[in-house]
Amino acid sequence: MRKKVPYGYQVHPDNDKLLMPIEHELEALELAKQHLKQYSYRAVAQWLSKETGRYISHYGLKKRIEVEQKRKKASVIKRKLAKWLEETLSEIEKLETQGVGSYSEACGDRSPPD
Numbered sequence: 001m002r003k004k005v006p007y008g009y010q011v012h013p014d015n016d017k018l019l020m021p022i023e024h025e026l027e028a029l030e031l032a033k034q035h036l037k038q039y040s041y042r043a044v045a046q047w048l049s050k051e052t053g054r055y056i057s058h059y060g061l062k063k064r065i066e067v068e069q070k071r072k073k074a075s076v077i078k079r080k081l082a083k084w085l086e087e088t089l090s091e092i093e094k095l096e097t098q099g100v101g102s103y104s105e106a107c108g109d110r111s112p113p114d
Contacts, residue, residue: 007056007064025052
């Protein structure tokens with residue numbers, strides 16, 4: 001297991017390789033993100049620690065939010081790439097079934113001379 005358990009989670013009592021969400025901490029974290037629009041990381045981290053009873057430093061809060069944003073951005077990019085790939089594969093399949101650029105029996109044998 002990791003050295004530190006991410007804020008909003010706890011180690012499962014029966015399996016130390018699993019993390020269980022702590023709902024009230026995750027809800028407070030979502031509210032903290034809204035508070036960051038008006039207040040500093042330091043002030044919001046103090047509020048969050050007081051609200052949940054679990055300490056988080058201003059740097060820990062900043063790092064947690066940055067990692068979350070980075071993962072969300074990567075997810076959006078990957079979804080766009082997956083959609084593009086799906087569309088491209090669909091176009092390739094259409095071209096292959098239409099036989100564009102290939103000879104068909106209706107045109108006769110057009111094999112090159114020997």
